[in-house]
Amino acid sequence: MKKYFLLIVSLAIFSVSKAQNADCACFMKGIVRDQHSGQPIIGATVLLEGTTSGVFTDEKGRYEIRNLCPGRYKLEARIVGYNTYRQSIDLTEGHEENFSLEEQEVHLKDVEITAHRTDAPASQPLAILSGNDLEKTRGQSLGESLKGITGVTTMQTGSSISKPVIHGLHSNRVLIMNNGVRQEGQQWGSEHAPEIDPFVATRMSVIKGAAGVRYGSDAIGGVILVEPEELPFNKPLSGEVNMVGFSNGRQGVVSSTLQGGIKGVSGFGWRAQGTIKRGGNIKTPDYFLDNTGISEKNFSLGAGYRNKGFGIDLFYSRFDTKIGIFSGSHIGSITDLLNVINNGEPFIKSGFTYNIGRPNQNVTHDLLKAEAHYHFNDGNRLQWTIAQQINNRNEYDLHVPRNDSIASLNHPELTFKLNTLTNDVIWDHKPIAGKVTGQIGVSSLYQYNLMSGRPLIPNFNQFNIGIFWIERYVKNNWELEAGGRYDYRTLSTHRIVSRQKVSNDFTFSNASGTIGATRNFSQRISARLNAGSAWRAPNVSELFSDGVHHGAAAFERGDSTLRPEKAVNTIASVKYQSERLTIEIGGYFNYLRDFIYLKPQPDPILTVRGAFPYFKYTQTDATFKGIDFSADWELIKHLTLTTKLSYLKAYDTRNDNYLVMIPSNRWDNQLKYSIPELGKWHNLFVSGGNLWVARQKRVPPNSDFSPPPASYSLWNIQAGGTIHVSEKQQLEIGISVTNLFDTVYRDYMNRFRYYSDDIGRNASLRIKWKFGS
Amino acid sequence: MTWMLLIAVTTLFTQCKDSADEVEVDDENELITSVTLTFTEVGTGTVTKFAYKDPDGDGGNAPTKFDTISLKANASYTLTPEFLDESKTPVDNITGEIKEKDFEHLLIYTPSPASLFTYTYGDKDSNNYPVGLTGTVKAGAAGTGKLKVQLRHQPNAKNGTATPGTDDVNLDFNLMIK
Numbered sequence: 001m002k003k004y005f006l007l008i009v010s011l012a013i014f015s016v017s018k019a020q021n022a023d024c025a026c027f028m029k030g031i032v033r034d035q036h037s038g039q040p041i042i043g044a045t046v047l048l049e050g051t052t053s054g055v056f057t058d059e060k061g062r063y064e065i066r067n068l069c070p071g072r073y074k075l076e077a078r079i080v081g082y083n084t085y086r087q088s089i090d091l092t093e094g095h096e097e098n099f100s101l102e103e104q105e106v107h108l109k110d111v112e113i114t115a116h117r118t119d120a121p122a123s124q125p126l127a128i129l130s131g132n133d134l135e136k137t138r139g140q141s142l143g144e145s146l147k148g149i150t151g152v153t154t155m156q157t158g159s160s161i162s163k164p165v166i167h168g169l170h171s172n173r174v175l176i177m178n179n180g181v182r183q184e185g186q187q188w189g190s191e192h193a194p195e196i197d198p199f200v201a202t203r204m205s206v207i208k209g210a211a212g213v214r215y216g217s218d219a220i221g222g223v224i225l226v227e228p229e230e231l232p233f234n235k236p237l238s239g240e241v242n243m244v245g246f247s248n249g250r251q252g253v254v255s256s257t258l259q260g261g262i263k264g265v266s267g268f269g270w271r272a273q274g275t276i277k278r279g280g281n282i283k284t285p286d287y288f289l290d291n292t293g294i295s296e297k298n299f300s301l302g303a304g305y306r307n308k309g310f311g312i313d314l315f316y317s318r319f320d321t322k323i324g325i326f327s328g329s330h331i332g333s334i335t336d337l338l339n340v341i342n343n344g345e346p347f348i349k350s351g352f353t354y355n356i357g358r359p360n361q362n363v364t365h366d367l368l369k370a371e372a373h374y375h376f377n378d379g380n381r382l383q384w385t386i387a388q389q390i391n392n393r394n395e396y397d398l399h400v401p402r403n404d405s406i407a408s409l410n411h412p413e414l415t416f417k418l419n420t421l422t423n424d425v426i427w428d429h430k431p432i433a434g435k436v437t438g439q440i441g442v443s444s445l446y447q448y449n450l451m452s453g454r455p456l457i458p459n460f461n462q463f464n465i466g467i468f469w470i471e472r473y474v475k476n477n478w479e480l481e482a483g484g485r486y487d488y489r490t491l492s493t494h495r496i497v498s499r500q501k502v503s504n505d506f507t508f509s510n511a512s513g514t515i516g517a518t519r520n521f522s523q524r525i526s527a528r529l530n531a532g533s534a535w536r537a538p539n540v541s542e543l544f545s546d547g548v549h550h551g552a553a554a555f556e557r558g559d560s561t562l563r564p565e566k567a568v569n570t571i572a573s574v575k576y577q578s579e580r581l582t583i584e585i586g587g588y589f590n591y592l593r594d595f596i597y598l599k600p601q602p603d604p605i606l607t608v609r610g611a612f613p614y615f616k617y618t619q620t621d622a623t624f625k626g627i628d629f630s631a632d633w634e635l636i637k638h639l640t641l642t643t644k645l646s647y648l649k650a651y652d653t654r655n656d657n658y659l660v661m662i663p664s665n666r667w668d669n670q671l672k673y674s675i676p677e678l679g680k681w682h683n684l685f686v687s688g689g690n691l692w693v694a695r696q697k698r699v700p701p702n703s704d705f706s707p708p709p710a711s712y713s714l715w716n717i718q719a720g721g722t723i724h725v726s727e728k729q730q731l732e733i734g735i736s737v738t739n740l741f742d743t744v745y746r747d748y749m750n751r752f753r754y755y756s757d758d759i760g761r762n763a764s765l766r767i768k769w770k771f772g773s
Numbered sequence: 774m775t776w777m778l779l780i781a782v783t784t785l786f787t788q789c790k791d792s793a794d795e796v797e798v799d800d801e802n803e804l805i806t807s808v809t810l811t812f813t814e815v816g817t818g819t820v821t822k823f824a825y826k827d828p829d830g831d832g833g834n835a836p837t838k839f840d841t842i843s844l845k846a847n848a849s850y851t852l853t854p855e856f857l858d859e860s861k862t863p864v865d866n867i868t869g870e871i872k873e874k875d876f877e878h879l880l881i882y883t884p885s886p887a888s889l890f891t892y893t894y895g896d897k898d899s900n901n902y903p904v905g906l907t908g909t910v911k912a913g914a915a916g917t918g919k920l921k922v923q924l925r926h927q928p929n930a931k932n933g934t935a936t937p938g939t940d941d942v943n944l945d946f947n948l949m950i951k
Contacts, residue, residue, distance in 0.1 A: 330939055331939055331940075332926070332939035332940030332941055332943065333939075333940040333943035334943075335923075335940060335943055336939050336940055339936075347936060347937060348930075348937075397802075397803070398939075399802075399803055399926060399928065400802075401802035401803075402802070402803070402867065402870035402871070402873075402874060403802075403865075403870055404873070406802070413801075413802060448791070448792040449792060450792055450795050451797070452797040452800070453797075453799075453800055453801075454799065454800070454801045454802075455799035455801065455830075455832075458796075459792035459793065459795065459796050460792055461791060461792050461793070492792075492793070494792055494793040494796045495796060496796055496797075496798050496799060497833070498829065498833075499798070501793070501796055503793060546832035546833060547830075547831045547832040548831050548832075555831070555832070557832070605831075605832075605835075606827075606835070606836055606839070607827065607831045608805050608806070608808065608825065608827060608831070608941075608942050608943075608944065609940050609941070609942065609943045610940070610943035610944065610945070
């Protein structure tokens, strides 16, 4: 609910040595300062890895570490609310030459630290996608981009609609914070992808596990933070142009950014960004998929002002997409579905075209945000964010109305208009005794939904208010945190039943808590443990669905007596880090009380299109337990093996059964050879890898029209590098091929697995031109 | 910051809209709530009608009527189906719309066991493919079984076979020949 911001801390590092005692008389000292306010930060921890203990910055933000021997050190600065910052410092003989024998302080260099402020609980695993790793995903959708993170998978509807899944949970159980504002689209739908252009972000983070205290409802499986870079205050004009081409779907993506300060006016920064994407029919190894094109036009504008402790940011973004839905996935009855499953491939054959016909989705999402903050001289900080989002979703069915005059109007068969206002006030209190910091916040949300067309969900008005308080205590190698939250929500729904307007009112309330600890055992080993809770009120589709879900060939009925779903998640992780080997292993146990799911009912429901299996939204208790393992191992110089393993087991403990639509286990291996410098080239690399996805064997018996697909193994290759064209211009080039051997496969989490194979080989070329900085 | 507060409050109030004021009646363009099969006996001219009715469409209340088709053994009938959307006012006559777009619709009548009757199409669309809005039924010997009635919607794909397109209607009537 709040914008992250960048903070520039400047650390000045000094070294002094005496002729008589050149061994261990170096010291480092400096000031940790907030760039926005210019105020010193009190109580920040500054550590040197490998030394006994760290120091805290004093009331003037100063720190000093004495009696250092010459050598290489890793400096670590930890500030509450900011990610840990690490920097290598060289205090070797090379520098000593510069020191005269006189006793004086020699200025080595100024280190600019850019620390990202994240509100994520420090004891919860946070996976970050930025820099090169993010660049490699450019051109893909948000869900696809995050797929590389251990424990994160996707739920797909064909190849163009993909939703992120964290530890087996998705849709309304994963919260997305878009530029500090909770994304409010129509998340409940499995075919409703997040309405966010990944090019807006320079950093995407995934908080794994329940984080309901800080972020409020829906943060059951985890939270995705989509964050742009800090505005370039007082900086010269700069920008970048990204161009990505994909062979499959002959898709092209162009995205540009232009940004800078205002010359002669201090404290201003602005940014303009836009993306155009166009793609045609996707090809599986053996055939094209009819009507799977995509067209997207997005832009965003940002501007901000900083003056001493005061700052204000304005942001507007528009996301506009038109996605073709594979026409072979349209069925009228169970007979149609069984016929296409038995046929093994779609009946509809197609060639390549960019045209997007019916069925399709046309979605726009507008976000307008204003954020203001003020740092008080005494260390308190107040932040206020207000935002409005307008989500407009139009769905066009395969068939136009039979009546020509109505058909000629070309109205969507289904329209949703969701309007959301959010308001967040957060107060970071000044450190108490230099050790305890924390924040208190109030968040409110008001939204209404208007719907027309095919009956699906009712109109509704919703209001939510939440208040939270989190405190963090940092001492030596321990970091402890605890927090609590209370939410209150009202929901009014309005729908037509038998030509009469029927209104229903609901109120939901919930208390959540979090407690966690982080411990650095040595410079190489650290561990974290967190127990957190989160909740989610039943959404309108779970309360009021009543009809055939054609994508799933199921008759789904809601239940207006559903209670909120609650999760208690325990997550522990251990990290080992040395120069050539990094290993991180994490285990989680997520217990969901009153987990809402579709329970198969004994008798089918008869409709004019025949009988459909009948499912009713019901509550049970479920456990999601799993292990995320990742390792980076530099086998020989420049050659690194990265391995990532995700294991998940979900179980319905009340009914003693498995759950449907749970991602299967997977193992991803990449071998990368890097060449740091080669003539004009920098950061050159060649890599190749394999993703192995197991068959989902843990499914309830007789729960599906066709059994979960077989396991599959996909190979990929990449290469890339950067050329510095001039001092202020650089060109980054990357090529990659996914599904290298054009393997035929289907994925359990792709809802179109009944109808067609998954996407075939896809080669891409990525060019990024950066200028001005 | 005061001005921002003002803007925020103003936006909040102007945006506060009651979604209850804008509830729209459901509009499902492909809805069929009633299927009536009219059998006219050749010779006697006796008319019998058998129907499936679900006036509020899928969901809500269960279908109100699902007749058993009863025919005389070895008799011949002309069969004309009628499709209505009775959830609309006035009632939407889908049969007429099918006739208008007969080149993208196909009716299929499948008795099981197949010996219960034989169906012969009595109409053709502009591409010379059968439609099934009128046809003849020759009942077989006495027996019971099912009659599957399918309305296939086959835009730009109709080729005279059942394969293309999707079901707009797929009903299994009980069938009795006596």
